[in-house]
Amino acid sequence: MTTADVAVSVRDLRKTYGRLVALDNVSFDIGRGETFALLGPNGAGKSTAIEILEGYRDRTSGHAEVLGIDPGIGGLDWKARLGIVLQSTGESGNVTVREQLAHFAGYYPHSRDVEEIIAAVGLEQKAKTLIRKLSGGQRRRVDVALGIIGRPELLFLDEPTTGFDPESRRQFWQLIRSLKSEGTTILLTTHYLDEAAQLGDRAGIIAGGRLIDIGPIDELGGAEARVPLVRWRQDGVLREERTTEPGTLVASLAAGGREPDDLEIVRPSLEDIYLGLVAKHEADRELEPVS
Amino acid sequence: MTAATIPRLPAGRTVRLGLSRIRYEVKIYFRQGDSVFFTFLFPLVMLTIFSVAFSEQTFGQDADGNDVSAAGFYLPAMLAAGLLLSGLQNMAIDIAGEKSDGTLKRFAGTPLPVLSYFIGKIGQVLVTGILQAALLLLVAAVVFRVPLPTEPERWFTFAWVFLLGVITSAVLGIALSGLPRSGKSATAVIIPIALVLQFISGVYLGFAQLPEWLQNFASIFPLKWMAQGMRAVFLPSNYASVEVGGTWDLPNVALVTGIWFVLGLVVCRLTFRWIRKDS
Numbered sequence: 386m387t388t389a390d391v392a393v394s395v396r397d398l399r400k401t402y403g404r405l406v407a408l409d410n411v412s413f414d415i416g417r418g419e420t421f422a423l424l425g426p427n428g429a430g431k432s433t434a435i436e437i438l439e440g441y442r443d444r445t446s447g448h449a450e451v452l453g454i455d456p457g458i459g460g461l462d463w464k465a466r467l468g469i470v471l472q473s474t475g476e477s478g479n480v481t482v483r484e485q486l487a488h489f490a491g492y493y494p495h496s497r498d499v500e501e502i503i504a505a506v507g508l509e510q511k512a513k514t515l516i517r518k519l520s521g522g523q524r525r526r527v528d529v530a531l532g533i534i535g536r537p538e539l540l541f542l543d544e545p546t547t548g549f550d551p552e553s554r555r556q557f558w559q560l561i562r563s564l565k566s567e568g569t570t571i572l573l574t575t576h577y578l579d580e581a582a583q584l585g586d587r588a589g590i591i592a593g594g595r596l597i598d599i600g601p602i603d604e605l606g607g608a609e610a611r612v613p614l615v616r617w618r619q620d621g622v623l624r625e626e627r628t629t630e631p632g633t634l635v636a637s638l639a640a641g642g643r644e645p646d647d648l649e650i651v652r653p654s655l656e657d658i659y660l661g662l663v664a665k666h667e668a669d670r671e672l673e674p675v676s
Numbered sequence: 677m678t679a680a681t682i683p684r685l686p687a688g689r690t691v692r693l694g695l696s697r698i699r700y701e702v703k704i705y706f707r708q709g710d711s712v713f714f715t716f717l718f719p720l721v722m723l724t725i726f727s728v729a730f731s732e733q734t735f736g737q738d739a740d741g742n743d744v745s746a747a748g749f750y751l752p753a754m755l756a757a758g759l760l761l762s763g764l765q766n767m768a769i770d771i772a773g774e775k776s777d778g779t780l781k782r783f784a785g786t787p788l789p790v791l792s793y794f795i796g797k798i799g800q801v802l803v804t805g806i807l808q809a810a811l812l813l814l815v816a817a818v819v820f821r822v823p824l825p826t827e828p829e830r831w832f833t834f835a836w837v838f839l840l841g842v843i844t845s846a847v848l849g850i851a852l853s854g855l856p857r858s859g860k861s862a863t864a865v866i867i868p869i870a871l872v873l874q875f876i877s878g879v880y881l882g883f884a885q886l887p888e889w890l891q892n893f894a895s896i897f898p899l900k901w902m903a904q905g906m907r908a909v910f911l912p913s914n915y916a917s918v919e920v921g922g923t924w925d926l927p928n929v930a931l932v933t934g935i936w937f938v939l940g941l942v943v944c945r946l947t948f949r950w951i952r953k954d955s
Contacts, residue, residue, distance in 0.1 A: 439785060443953050461787040462685055469785035476777050479707040480700070488700050491693060492786050494685055515707075531782070 391450075392417045392539050392570040393438060398447035400433050400594075407433045409594040410447070417538075420561070420571040422585035422602070424578070426663060430594040431574045432472060435543055438572070439469050452539055465493055468537030470528050472544050472574075478516025482508050482527055485516060486534055493535030505560050506530045507553065521548040529557070533564065540564065542573045546580060558583050578656045590659060592666040606658040614653065618646035690789045697796020702803050711770070715761040716808055719754040720815060722880075726750040727820050738912030747820035752906035753879045755809055759838070759902050760879075762805040763845025765870045767797060768852040769862045776859035784950035794850065794944070801846035809838060822910075830909050833926065837905035840933050844898055847940035854947050878903045884918045891920060898936040905929040 393415040400408040408430045415421040425431045436442045437449060440456040440463075449456055454463045478485070483499060490496035503512050506526040511519060516527055525548050532540060542561075546554050554577075561584050565571065575581055581588055582602055589599040598605055615634050616625040628634050631650045638645045653661070705711055730746035737743055774780050783793065816822040825831065852869070856862040874880055876890055877899035883891065894900045907915065908924035916924050 441781070441784065441951060441953065461789060462683065464785065465685055465787035466683070467785065469782075471778070471781065471785070473778060476779050476782070479704045484700075484703070488696065489786065491696050492788050494683070535786070 390417050391415070392419070392452060393421075393572065394448070394450040395434075395438070396448040398434065398437065398449055399445045400430075400437065400442070401445045406594050408437075408444075411591070411594075411596045413589050413596060413599055415570060415572060417570055418565070418568050419586050420565055420573060420584050422581035422588040423572065423574045423591060424581055424588055424659060425574075425591035429591045431591050432543060433594075434591065435541055435572065435574055439467070439541055440464070465535065466538045468532040468535060468540040470532035470540070470542045470545050472547075474524050474528050476516065478519075478524070478527075481513050481515055482519070482530075483512040485527065486530055489531050490534050495536050496534050497536050499534070502530045502534055505533075505563075507556055522550060522553055525549065526553070526557075529560070533569075537569065539570045539572070542571060542575075544574055544576065546575070546577065554580070578654075578659055582655045590662055592663050593670060595666075597666045598662055602655065605655070606653075606662055610658045610661060611653055614651040615649075616651065617648045623647075685787060690792050691795070693788060693792035694795025694799065697792055698799030698803065701796045701800035705766075705800055705804055711766060715766045716804060718761055719758040719808065720812055722757065723747060723750055723754045723812060723816065723820075726754075736915065739914045744912065745820065745822065747816055748822040748910070751812065751816045751822055752910040753903055755812055755838075755906045755910075756841070756877075756899060756903035757874055757879050758808045758812060759805065759841040759845050760870055760874065760899055762808055763801050763842050763847075764849040764852065765866055766804075767801060767846050767849025768855070768866045771797070771850060771853035772856040772862035772866075773859035775853065780950045790948070790950070797850060798843060798846045801842055801849075805838075805842040825909060833905065834909040837902065837909065837929060840930065840937065841898070841902040841905070844933050844937040844940060845902075847937055847944060848898075850948065851940045851943035873897055873899045876900075883920075895920075895932075898933045901929040901932045905933075 391414050393413075395414070396412045398408055398411040399406075411430070411434060413421075423431050423434065433442065437444050438451050438456050440451075440459050443457055451459065452463065452466055456463075480488070482503060486499045486502055490499055500512075503509055506529055508523065508526055508530070511523060516524060519527065525545065529542075529545055532542070546557055549557060558580070561571065565584075571584070573581070573584060585602050587600060588602050588605060590597050590605065612627045612629055613631045614625055614627055615631050615638075616623065617638060618624070626634060635645075635648065635650065638648070705716075727745070727747040727750070733746060734743040735746060735749035771780075813824065817824050852866065853862075856865040873894075876886065876894040877883070877897065878886075878894070879899070883894070883900065883903070886894070904919065904924060905926065907919075908926060908929075916922065919925065
């Protein structure tokens with residue numbers, strides 16, 4: 386990728402708080418127009434990483450560039466090109482949805498149409514309602530609306546769909562896909578792996594402050610992690626075997642003319658792969674000598 | 677990528693957004709029941725209480741022998757209290773709340789200039805302060821029959837004491853907003869400061885009746901001077917003899933308030949941040 390194709394570039398990013406290492410030499414790139422999902426357990430360093438890139442935190446060392454600018458010194462011109470949906474919303478919000486969006490639209494040079502955005506986040510019925518009177522999921526949609534009102538080149542979404550019901554989540558995915566089709570670059574953190582699978586082009590997994598895997602969603606964990614699992618019950622005991630040739634195994638199990646009990650062939654889901662990677666990282670860590 | 681390819685924001689937007697912030701802030705202010713009562717209407721409530729409680733008493737006479745009523749005596753004090761409440765108390769509590777509820781963090785991620793935010797805050801104080809003073813004057817004149825001054829020079833004094841006072845008070849409020857550790861503790865930290873200042877500065881208690889050491893101490897702070905400036909506007913000229921030094925001492929009203937204004941600006945400039953980067 387050339388510089389012009391890269392929206393976010395991170396090299397050896399490190400963040401320490403006293404002796405605590407929150408981020409340990411993390412490196413990745415996000416291409417323009419790409420949707421990149423950052424996955425990982427709570428406290429793994431996802432939010433620290435995203436907040437460094439948003440300009441909210443200083444890094445201890447390493448290199449970071451967001452839309453060609455060091456986020457540690459990015460000014461208003463730079464911020465006008467970003468959309469940020471923070472993890473937490475806490476505002477009391479004594480303004481209506483429409484008032485808030487119209488006011489924030491004024492901050493940006495090429496803002497979107499307010500009514501269009503209200504419709505896109507499905508709050509037409511609530512446009513005249515005070516934000517503090519909305520439900521948690523509805524407030525979250527206002528956050529998302531505020532994040533995209535300025536027509537950002539790069540959109541940060543930090544756990545955007547927390548508190549959404551399944552229907553709103555589907556609608557939200559649709560909205561993100563339309564932003565994506567307009568060329569918006571998106572950096573997403575989420576706990577919902579189906580969300581990452583639905584939206585993400587690539588994903589990185591952070592655990593214990595380290596990037597333990599990165600790649601296209603359907604290649605995470607490598608080919609080995611995707612080897613199907615055959616499960617059956619033999620003499621009352623649950624057995625399972627990983628094999629690249631599940632058909633052959635099943636055939637051999639049934640060879641004696643005896644139907645195996647509770648037979649199933651499982652292809653690991655993204656969630657299985659993710660949990661496997663994080664568990665492996667934890668196990669490796671315990672083996673490391675304490676420095 | 678070179679700097680030349682990065683789109684620049686249009687010039688002049690700081691002022692435009694500042695004006696937009698003023699409208700937004702004033703709208704929110706009047707939607708908050710507690711701020712409307714404890715900062716906007718409070719001086720009016722106190723003026724009413726004093727007028728009713730001391731309705732049988734007079735508070736001295738002017739040079740022509742006319743009695744000064746309780747409402748007439750307390751009007752300048754309540755105007756000064758309004759300056760303190762609308763500016764310092766309102767700003768310090770408001771901004772401490774915005775700091776802890778994530779409002780400022782949200783602004784930090786937008787291209788809103790800090791200066792526009794300040795223009796919005798000071799504008800809000802100015803607008804609500806003017807409405808508050810107008811309401812006080814109206815009720816004092818119409819309901820409590822307080823004779824308002826007719827001399828233009830008195831109204832000129834009112835204009836500058838009010839403007840300098842309300843803006844200084846707002847700036848000091850912004851400066852003090854960093855003091856409370858959370859939005860929840862803000863009222864508990866700020867209201868006592870404001871209350872003590874009012875008691876020692878001649879708002880609720882006659883300044884002349886305070887012991888000299890307390891007068892000297894209170895003279896360090898701007899509220900004493902704002903209250904004195906307001907007395908110079910609304911009390912008969914012969915009342916100046918009761919003041920420390922026997923005059924209204926308007927030059928020092930301007931000087932001390934002005935020094936606090938500059939001091940407040942410096943503290944704001946040095947301490948105000950959208951967020952603490954590593955908290």
